[in-house]
Amino acid sequence: MTAILDDALKRLEVALGLLEASVSRRLDMEKRRGDLETELQLMQDDRARLADDLDGALTRLHRFEAATDDVSRRVRQAIGAIQSVLVQAGELAPDET
Template sequence: MDKLNSAAESLDRALSRLEGALDTLFERAGDPGVVKRELAAMVADRARLADELDASLARERQLQALADEASEALGSAINEVRAALNREGSS
């Protein structure tokens, strides 16, 4: 019977240590439900930010194309003005 009591006491101490370790672990990790919700919110934020980045990059490409087009038009206008001034100067 002593062996049984001793084993029961050892088991009780081991369970107490396990409970303490689990309590510490849960305190450090937080409530699993909260952690899952925070993770889901971070994943949703990442997806939203990725979509916004994609949209911003597409807009940047559009603006760059418009800037290139405007630059070409300005270059052509400058060349036309120079050509007209050269014609006027040589007359």
């Protein structure tokens, strides 16, 4: 009877060891999954922040382009006015404009 009991206890110990290993693997997987979910959330937060930064940069770019166009238009007007004055003063031939 003792041999049967010893054999049953050994099988029980093996089964408990397998169960502990299985639980440990499951807990590790859950921890890794949690780590991955945290990392994914951080990446999504970074993406949202970068999208906001990009929107801001595009807005500034459009403002700079508008300002550049305005300055370019004003420079062309100033050049035209100076050429007109020089033509009227006889310093510049009309065909040199």
